Each structure stands twice: as structure tokens, then as C-alpha cells.
Amino acid sequence: MTSLKFTCDKALLSAAIDGVSRAITNRSAIPVLEGIYLKAEGFQLTLTGYDMEMGITTTIECNVLVPGETVLEAKLLGSMVSRMPSGDVRIELNNEGMAVISGGVAEFEIPAMNASDYPSLPNTAAENTMTIPTSMMREMIEKTIYAVAVEDKKPAHTGELFVIEPGSLTLVALxxxxxxxxxxxxxxxxxxxIIIPAKTLQELLKILGGPDDPVKIDANRRYVVFTTNGYTIMSRLIEGEFLNYESVIPRECRTHVVVDCKTFIDTLERASLIITDRLKNPLRITFAPSKITVRCQTPLGKVVDEFAPDKMEGDTMEIGFNNRYLLDALRYSKCDKMLIEMNGPLSPVKLLPVEGNGFIYLVLPVRFKNEG
Structure with a gap:
């Protein structure tokens, strides 16, 4: 086993361990993948976490006394370093194949794994695609990721579609x-x-820096690489056919309603008190010019609530909704007011910002049992 010895600022090291650990699975079939790969050379330390699907690397300043590489169990290393007193932390390998981690008067010894057993990250050969500000990347992911499929019936839908075109980036989740x-x-x-796994995007959100920091995106047919805030996140893409989403967006609209989001959310949350995972009865919502009425009945009880729309044009309409799907759309929009467009009790309902073309949300209605 190669020798290795370095000292590093505790806060810097702890943050780097935390960042790359996001790519590590606790129960891997390959034990070495439960560790962080550390490589010290020159005046820097490179840390890598990898689960064969996604890899995260970062490089920090450190005082390298003896260059070398090793793999240390991620959870243990992270817990030890984070609890060290502030100042410098020293890590070195001894002749018994143990890593000695010390800071202040505290000293730990943990087994070191062989760095040569650690799989290399693939050479992605991804081409530079675009660089955008963190604020844009964050907003685009946060406003869509809630709609990604959790179950694997169609693997393509467990990720987000990135439609990259000259001058434009579109994200789609369903x-x-x-x-x-x-x-x-x-x-x-x-x-x-390209279709990027939801897990990759969730970890990217946690690593993003300040709003004006750049996010560089490189991609090809197999991989995407994000470089931002001192980290590089490499991820395999999901293969498969994504739904032709443009074909399901309704073109017609019989009813337009403008609602105050907070008022609507409060009303839906009250009505949801009698809905549980076991009792998933739909909300029955009537949109009329003078008031929007929300009704629900489950074995736990019955609720009727109402509020006035800001504006309404078109036919009065009664539509059934899954409470969570409607609440998610209103919450993740981060809008004060929303425009709701409807074309009939069984047609997808479109939710849009009142001004501009910030996003399009669709929610499928629920068919009431007595409607066959």
C-alpha cells in the first residue's frame, strides 16, 4: 500500500467529504465503492465518490507531505473529520495498512482500502454544451423535478428530459x-x-453555489458532466423513449380562472385533512364565476370549503383532482397568482403563470366513480 501523508484545513476537508459523499451508496456490492478515493499530490487533494452511475469529484488545497492515494470508508471519515476541533486535520497511512486521522489531541485509526481496487471514472468524452448561471439551473430543476416518476415502469420517466437546442434549454418531467x-x-x-436521472439533479441542487456562479454542462449520448462550485458531477444518462410531451398539451380551452396561490393552497390543505394514503378520495372542485368550491368525502369525514377567484371566463366546470398533484403544482410554481385553463372534466388541466411563459404544468383530472 502506498504511503500517504497530508494536512488540510478541517472545514475545507469536511465540506469536500460531504459533497463527494452524495455519490456514494451505503450498501454497495463492491465494498470499495462505500469509500472516498483520496489522492494527494502537489499542493492539492482530490476526493472522489462514485456508485458506477454517478461520480462526484472535487479538489481542495492541502499540504502534501508524502504524495499518495487511498480509499477510506465515507461515512466514518465524514463523521470523524466533522467532529474534529477547528484547525488542521492530518491523515497518514501507517505500515499496518491503517489510516491515522488526527486533529488537535484527537486521533483515530481506521482501515484503509486499496486505491488500486477503486474503479476509474469513465472517460465521458462529453462535449461542451453550455454554461448558465446557477440561479437559472436551480430554478429550472426546482420547478420541474417534483413531477418526475418515482416508479420504474418506464425508466425514461424517472429522469428529466433536457431538450438542448441552439439558443434554448427546455426541461421536462412527467x-x-x-x-x-x-x-x-x-x-x-x-x-x-438527453434524459438525466432525477438523483443526479437532486444532488446537483445540493452542490450548487451562489446565484451568479456558472454551471458548465457537457454532454453526449451516454453521459452528462456538470462543473460548478468546485465540483464535477459525472452521470450516466437514462436510455429509452421519453413521451412526446408536446402532443399532450391541450390547445383548446373553455374556461380560464385566475387564482391566488396561497388562498388556493390553504383551502386544499384544509380539505386534505380527511385524505390519507389509504383513503385517497379525490377532491371535487367546482369552478364558477363567483366562487371556487372544494368538496371531499372520505370515511374520516366530509369537507366543503370555498373562495373567490381573482377572475374567471368561460363555462362553470366541476373537476376531480388528486389533492397532492394539485398542491404540488401550486407550491412548486412559487407564484403569487396562477392561471388555470380547463377544457372539460376529463381533459388535462393546464396551470400557467399569469404573466410570461415561465412554465407549463399539466395535471390529469380524476374520474369520479359514478361517472363509470
């Missing part, structure tokens, strides 16, 4: 019951459609 689309103008000359 799970068969709802759909979220957001499009932004960006500087980009490429034309490629």
Missing part, C-alpha cells in the same frame, strides 16, 4: 399523472436531447 415543462433562452449552438 409521471403519467402530471407534467412540468420549463424553457429558457440560453447561449448554445448544440442540438441534443
Amino acid at each position: 409521471d403519467g399523472y402530471r407534467l412540468a415543462i420549463i424553457q429558457r433562452d440560453v447561449e448554445c449552438k448544440r442540438d441534443i436531447r
Whole structure:
């Protein structure tokens, strides 16, 4: 086993361990993948976490006394370093194959794994696609990721579709019951459609830095690589056919309603008190010019609640909704007011910002039992 010895600022090391640990699975079939790969050379330490699908690496400053590499159990290393007193932490390998981790008067010894057993991250050969500000990346993911499918019936829908076109980036998420689309103008000359696993995007959100920090995106047909805030996140893409989402967006609309989101959310939350995972009865919502009425009945009880729309045009309409799907769309929109467009009790309901084309959300209605 190679020798290795370095000292590093505790806060810097702890943050780096935390960041790369996001790519590590606690119960891997390959024990070495439960560890963080550490490589010290020159004046820097490179840390890597990898689960064969996604890899996260970062490089930090450190004082390398003896260059080398090792793999240390991620959870244990993270817990030890985070609890060290502030100042420098020292890590070195001894002749018995143990890593000695010390800070202040505290000293731990843990087994070191062989660095040569650690699989290399693939050479992705991903091409530069675009660079966008963190604020844009964060908003686009946060406003859509709620609609990604959790179950694996169609693997393509457990990720988000990135439609990259010259001058434009569109993100699409859907799970068969709802759909979220957001499009932004960006500087980009490429034309490629890729499906990125939801897990990769969730971990990217946690690693993103300040709003003006750049996020560099490289992609090809097999991999995507995000570089931001001192980290590189490499991920395999999901293969398969994504739904032709443009074909399901309703073009017609018989009823337009503008609602205050907070008022609607409060009303839906009250009505949801009698809905449980076992008693998933739909909300029966009547949209009329003077009031929106929300009704629900389950074995736990019955509720009727109402509020006035800001504005309504078109036919009065009664539609059944899954409470969570409607609540998610209103909450994740982060809007004060929303425009709801309907075309009939069984047609997808469209939710839009009142101004601009910030996003499109669709929610499928629920058919009432007495309607066959």
C-alpha cells in the first residue's frame, strides 16, 4: 500500500467529504465503492465518490507531505473529520495498512482500502454544451423535478428530459399523472436531447453555489458532466423513449380562472385533512364565476370549503383532482397568482403563470366513480 501523508484545513476537508459523499451508496456490492478515493499530490487533494452511475469529484488545497492515494470508508471519515476541533486535520497511512486521522489531541485509526481496487471514472468524452448561471439551473430543476416518476415502469420517466437546442434549454418531467415543462433562452449552438436521472439533479441542487456562479454542462449520448462550485458531477444518462410531451398539451380551452396561490393552497390543505394514503378520495372542485368550491368525502369525514377567484371566463366546470398533484403544482410554481385553463372534466388541466411563459404544468383530472 502506498504511503500517504497530508494536512488540510478541517472545514475545507469536511465540506469536500460531504459533497463527494452524495455519490456514494451505503450498501454497495463492491465494498470499495462505500469509500472516498483520496489522492494527494502537489499542493492539492482530490476526493472522489462514485456508485458506477454517478461520480462526484472535487479538489481542495492541502499540504502534501508524502504524495499518495487511498480509499477510506465515507461515512466514518465524514463523521470523524466533522467532529474534529477547528484547525488542521492530518491523515497518514501507517505500515499496518491503517489510516491515522488526527486533529488537535484527537486521533483515530481506521482501515484503509486499496486505491488500486477503486474503479476509474469513465472517460465521458462529453462535449461542451453550455454554461448558465446557477440561479437559472436551480430554478429550472426546482420547478420541474417534483413531477418526475418515482416508479420504474418506464425508466425514461424517472429522469428529466433536457431538450438542448441552439439558443434554448427546455426541461421536462412527467409521471403519467402530471407534467412540468420549463424553457429558457440560453447561449448554445448544440442540438441534443438527453434524459438525466432525477438523483443526479437532486444532488446537483445540493452542490450548487451562489446565484451568479456558472454551471458548465457537457454532454453526449451516454453521459452528462456538470462543473460548478468546485465540483464535477459525472452521470450516466437514462436510455429509452421519453413521451412526446408536446402532443399532450391541450390547445383548446373553455374556461380560464385566475387564482391566488396561497388562498388556493390553504383551502386544499384544509380539505386534505380527511385524505390519507389509504383513503385517497379525490377532491371535487367546482369552478364558477363567483366562487371556487372544494368538496371531499372520505370515511374520516366530509369537507366543503370555498373562495373567490381573482377572475374567471368561460363555462362553470366541476373537476376531480388528486389533492397532492394539485398542491404540488401550486407550491412548486412559487407564484403569487396562477392561471388555470380547463377544457372539460376529463381533459388535462393546464396551470400557467399569469404573466410570461415561465412554465407549463399539466395535471390529469380524476374520474369520479359514478361517472363509470
